[in-house]
Amino acid sequence: EAQVTQNPRYLITVTGKKLTVTCSQNMNHEYMSWYRQDPGLGLRQIYYSMNVEVTDKGDVPEGYKVSRKEKRNFPLILESPSPNQTSLYFCASSPTPLPGQGSGNTIYFGEGSWLTVV
């Protein structure tokens, strides 16, 4: 089954304690991305990666790091979490978007990870 898998799904942590949210996809997609969802703001992109060893900032990258050492994995790292990073996080993937290929432009999401920083 084609899917994007995130772990953990739920986490409560304390300010300053480093944590990593893992993301893995089994669709051989080149593109992967992280979003956060906050009330009234919809989903906003944190970081994205177009392929192995290629990452770039999205709209809200402050306080986060990512790495893309393997095509299937794209972990999100919070080096020193703060309460304003309490949010619902989504990992997403898609093939490299090409002109005229609608399916290649569809982004698939993981089930989400609830993160609370106290």
Add this chain to the structure above:
Amino acid sequence: AQTVTQSQPEMSVQEAETVTLSCTYDTSESDYYLFWYKQPPSRQMILVIRQEAYKQQNATENRFSVNFQKAAKSFSLKISDSQLGDAAMYFCAYRGQGAQKLVFGQGTRLTINP
């Protein structure tokens, strides 16, 4: 920068009736993709329907269809024969050709009344 606006924070409909959710967007691009995602209480993001801007024909998926008006930059979602399982938050989203992200609207919460 592209923006997506959903002007209806909440909508409700009687079961088996039809409901239309509105979405407008702003872009200077000519080639792009539009999506409707459903987010049920589980908070999972589920793709409902996709529309390619270069296609004039409106996309349909079973009970879900869109009214895509490119000149007006409007992309509404019609749900026919509403079912209780359709209750969810619905997000309209835009992706430019080759773009690295989706731009989301703020969402519309849909309630289905039995």
